[in-house]
Amino acid sequence: xxxxxxxxxxxxxxxxxxxxxxxxxxxxxxxxxxxxxxxxxxxxxxxxxxxxxxxxxxxxxxxxxxxxxxxxxxxxxxxxxxxxxxxxxxxxxxxxxxxxxxxxxxxxxxxxxxxxxxxxxxxxxxxxxxxxxxxxxxxxxxxxxxxxxxxxxxxxxxxxxxxxxxxxxxxxxxxxxxxxxxxxxxxxxxxxxxxxxxxxxxxxxxxxxxxxxxxxxxxxxxxxxxxxxxxxxxxxxxxxxxxxxxxxxxxxxxxxxxxxxxxxxxxxxxxxxxxxxxxxxxxxxxxxxxxxxxxxxxxxxxxxxxxxxxxxxxxxxxxxxxxxxxxxxxxxxxxxxxxxxxxxxxxxxxxxxxxxxxxxxxxxxxxxxxxxxxxxxxxxxxxxxxxxxxxxxxxxxxxxxxxxxxxxxxxxxxxxxxxxxxxxxxxxxxxxxxxxxxxxxxxxxxxxxxxxxxxxxxxxxxxxxxxxxxx
Amino acid sequence: xxxxxxxxxxxxxxxxxxxxxxxxxxxxxxxxxxxxxxxxxxxxxxxxxxxxxxxxxxxxxxxxxxxxxxxxxxxxxxxxxxxxxxxxxxxxxxxxxxxxxxxxxxxxxxxxxxxxxxxxxxxxxxxxxxxxxxxxxxxxxxxxxxxxxxxxxxxxxxxxxxxxxxxxxxxxxxxxxxxxxxxxxxxxxxxxxxxxxxxxxxxxxxxxxxxxxxxxxxxxxxxxxxxxxxxxxxxxxxxxxxxxxxxxxxxxxxxxxxxxxxxxxxxxxxxxxxxxxxxxxxxxxxxxxxxxxxxxxxxxxxxxxxxxxxxxxxxxxxxxxxxxxxxxxxxxxxxxxxxxxxxxxxxx
Numbered sequence: 001x002x003x004x005x006x007x008x009x010x011x012x013x014x015x016x017x018x019x020x021x022x023x024x025x026x027x028x029x030x031x032x033x034x035x036x037x038x039x040x041x042x043x044x045x046x047x048x049x050x051x052x053x054x055x056x057x058x059x060x061x062x063x064x065x066x067x068x069x070x071x072x073x074x075x076x077x078x079x080x081x082x083x084x085x086x087x088x089x090x091x092x093x094x095x096x097x098x099x100x101x102x103x104x105x106x107x108x109x110x111x112x113x114x115x116x117x118x119x120x121x122x123x124x125x126x127x128x129x130x131x132x133x134x135x136x137x138x139x140x141x142x143x144x145x146x147x148x149x150x151x152x153x154x155x156x157x158x159x160x161x162x163x164x165x166x167x168x169x170x171x172x173x174x175x176x177x178x179x180x181x182x183x184x185x186x187x188x189x190x191x192x193x194x195x196x197x198x199x200x201x202x203x204x205x206x207x208x209x210x211x212x213x214x215x216x217x218x219x220x221x222x223x224x225x226x227x228x229x230x231x232x233x234x235x236x237x238x239x240x241x242x243x244x245x246x247x248x249x250x251x252x253x254x255x256x257x258x259x260x261x262x263x264x265x266x267x268x269x270x271x272x273x274x275x276x277x278x279x280x281x282x283x284x285x286x287x288x289x290x291x292x293x294x295x296x297x298x299x300x301x302x303x304x305x306x307x308x309x310x311x312x313x314x315x316x317x318x319x320x321x322x323x324x325x326x327x328x329x330x331x332x333x334x335x336x337x338x339x340x341x342x343x344x345x346x347x348x349x350x351x352x353x354x355x356x357x358x359x360x361x362x363x364x365x366x367x368x369x370x371x372x373x374x375x376x377x378x379x380x381x382x383x384x385x386x387x388x389x390x391x392x393x394x395x396x397x398x399x400x401x402x403x404x405x406x407x408x409x410x411x412x413x414x415x416x417x418x419x420x421x422x423x424x425x426x427x428x429x430x431x432x433x434x435x436x437x438x439x440x441x442x443x444x445x446x447x448x449x450x451x452x453x454x455x456x457x458x459x460x461x462x463x464x465x466x467x468x469x470x471x
Numbered sequence: 472x473x474x475x476x477x478x479x480x481x482x483x484x485x486x487x488x489x490x491x492x493x494x495x496x497x498x499x500x501x502x503x504x505x506x507x508x509x510x511x512x513x514x515x516x517x518x519x520x521x522x523x524x525x526x527x528x529x530x531x532x533x534x535x536x537x538x539x540x541x542x543x544x545x546x547x548x549x550x551x552x553x554x555x556x557x558x559x560x561x562x563x564x565x566x567x568x569x570x571x572x573x574x575x576x577x578x579x580x581x582x583x584x585x586x587x588x589x590x591x592x593x594x595x596x597x598x599x600x601x602x603x604x605x606x607x608x609x610x611x612x613x614x615x616x617x618x619x620x621x622x623x624x625x626x627x628x629x630x631x632x633x634x635x636x637x638x639x640x641x642x643x644x645x646x647x648x649x650x651x652x653x654x655x656x657x658x659x660x661x662x663x664x665x666x667x668x669x670x671x672x673x674x675x676x677x678x679x680x681x682x683x684x685x686x687x688x689x690x691x692x693x694x695x696x697x698x699x700x701x702x703x704x705x706x707x708x709x710x711x712x713x714x715x716x717x718x719x720x721x722x723x724x725x726x727x728x729x730x731x732x733x734x735x736x737x738x739x740x741x742x743x744x745x746x747x748x749x750x751x752x753x754x755x756x757x758x759x760x761x762x763x764x765x766x767x768x769x770x771x772x773x774x775x776x777x778x779x780x781x782x783x784x785x786x787x788x789x790x791x792x793x794x795x796x797x798x799x800x801x802x803x804x805x806x807x808x809x810x811x812x813x814x815x816x817x818x819x
Binding site for chain 1 (some may be wrong): 554612616617639641648685688698704
């Protein structure tokens with residue numbers, strides 16, 4: 001704190017000094033004229049203003065305060081006061097507003113504080129002296145404003161409060177007399193908030209991805225005074241986020257398989273940054289790391305399905321599926337929810353067998369060409385072919401008992417090339433699948449059939465006949 | 472970014488033994504490709520390989536030869552227009568090019584489709600989606616084989632020398648960022664380190680306690696608005712978090728100067744100078760302190776040092792003007808006062 005400061009507006013001080021010389025002269029004449037007679041009748045009869053109003057034990061307290069109005073300091077009380085019939089009764093020489101603005105000229109902006117507009121300067125200022133700068137009636141950083149504005153009126157009866165508002169330091173955000181901005185704010189949009197929060201947002205504002213309200217107006221999400229929700233949010237997550245992100249809300253509210261991460265803990269903030277991120281979708285960490293922060297152990301779904309420990313699968317299997325290499329779990333899984341098993345974004349056969357239907361493989365065809373499964377003969381669509389016989393077509397494209405992708409391929413990672421499984425799941429059984437690739441093709445020994453070889457080198461062959469159709 | 476696969480001469484030989492219809496073109500392709508990719512037997516990733524040339528016709532029948540655009544940055548997108556991810560990739564590319572003129576002038580984007588479709592169908596979809604890039608037809612999938620396409624879309628960024636610098640299999644939510652960064656790096660707009668930070672962002676650093684910083688911001692804000700008592704309180708709070716905060720002492724010094732308390736201001740500035748004798752703001756503050764005490768020579772020595780270092784703040788020119796006025800050098804004083812006015816006008 002600055003102690004004992006006498007803060008004077010230098011310009012008004014000079015002005016007062018000049019006028020005071022004249023006034024003092026007149027006052028001194030009056031003083032000599034009426035002399036002791038008035039002293040004797042100070043509180044009863046005739047009196048005139050004089051230099052000694054603040055001396056001699058009468059109004060001395062005015063000059064003892066740290067901040068003193070310059071007319072008081074100069075003992076020129078009649079600048080503002082006059083007596084009535086020379087008695088110890090004083091009135092102002094003008095109305096309150098006019099009196100102050102006679103000296104304190106104000107250029108008001110378009111939004112004006114009500115007391116200023118009404119000329120009620122004394123609602124905030126003491127005309128004589130004060131313990132606070134600008135002769136305020138109370139500490140402007142603590143409780144001055146609360147003398148008129150009730151705490152409830154400004155949401156300060158809520159569970160969480162914005163520190164400046166709670167302390168009554170309204171001057172941090174609001175102008176005291178007038179402003180160009182609504183609610184007498186000293187600035188507009190997030191510029192206002194950044195007056196104090198600039199350091200913490202300095203780095204964030206340079207990030208590639210900014211939440212739109214961050215570059216528009218913080219008040220789109222945050223209450224400026226008080227709220228019952230953490231971070232002074234208007235409503236708590238996730239409902240609050242849904243107000244704008246209705247498409248996501250729809251998924252979460254209507255999906256039969258909701259991703260639990262969207263509704264537990266910090267809900268949306270479990271995965272997304274509220275303000276900014278170097279990552280798309282405002283992710284708080286690279287997608288794969290984020291997903292593994294939960295999926296590093298087996299998790300039981302509400303429907304009883306046990307979801308595998310993906311971290312362990314990754315550790316044990318060196319050959320990763322493309323989306324995993326690319327940190328892109330959402331290529332296949334909807335991070336919010338889905339009506340398809342494993343929260344897949346599109347259809348994918350759940351079982352070992354499925355009648356071939358393009359729609360059923362939509363998930364895979366997001367990236368892989370569907371032509372691979374439609375052309376029986378090819379030399380360009382796939383390397384899994386014997387000569388030009390397309391072995392993908394042979395396995396998958398069947399009206400009955402078509403082998404689905406998962407019959408042969410791992411979806412996340414594998415030890416064998418081309419994501420070929422080490423074991424084939426069949427009911428509760430698991431058949432080993434030994435796949436050996438060579439330069440021209442490969443060999444596959446699975447529970448499904450005897451060891452079979454294929455080679456891409458062109459040779460005229462008959463279409464393969466399945467040797468084992470027992471399952 | 473990932474490795475799309477390995478291309479082998481062997482496979483090209485195999486390809487050349489396909490149906491009679493494909494035989495001729497594939498053989499030509501095979502030879503050229505074999506020559507271009509001899510080194511690839513050693514499992515070299517597609518990135519960093521020199522691209523094989525190709526010639527494909529667009530929907531209007533105009534032939535596009537890859538080597539003809541050598542000298543430009545080329546983005547090849549292999550995909551199908553019926554496929555959502557391909558369309559997303561194209562829209563992202565369109566957006567990237569629309570943002571920066573430098574990209575539009577130097578980047579050539581080519582979409583290569585392989586599905587045997589009626590040209591009119593392609594044209595209809597192209598127009599519907601407002602795709603500004605040429606669409607090349609590779610219905611024999613020869614170029615697809617060349618670039619070992621197994622995922623759609625697959626995007627290749629090729630530098631001005633015809634070297635593949637990046638391969639993006641499929642579409643990810645980071646496609647825009649990664650492509651933008653790759654192109655920015657090739658055009659010299661961002662450094663390799665910046666590119667790397669976009670491609671392999673490792674996560675944000677843990678949050679740090681910013682209470683002190685917040686109080687400092689608050690104090691500065693209050694000081695500039697003239698609420699000196701409250702500003703002083705905020706500086707004191709900031710000092711609780713960082714007792715040696717240069718900013719806090721400088722701010723307090725400025726307030727004391729304004730309150731005509733040069734001794735206290737001097738203490739604040741000296742504290743800063745004790746830790747950092749070259750702090751220009753503190754040197755300027757001390758200059759003002761000496762000026763207010765009438766110690767003109769001391770003030771001049773410090774303020775000249777500050778001016779020589781090109782230090783600029785709200786009122787440095789005014790202070791130097793004051794110095795010269797007190798020295799009786801009205802010409803120089805006027806020069807600095809004018810500079811101060813010009814600065815104020817510029818700020819407004």
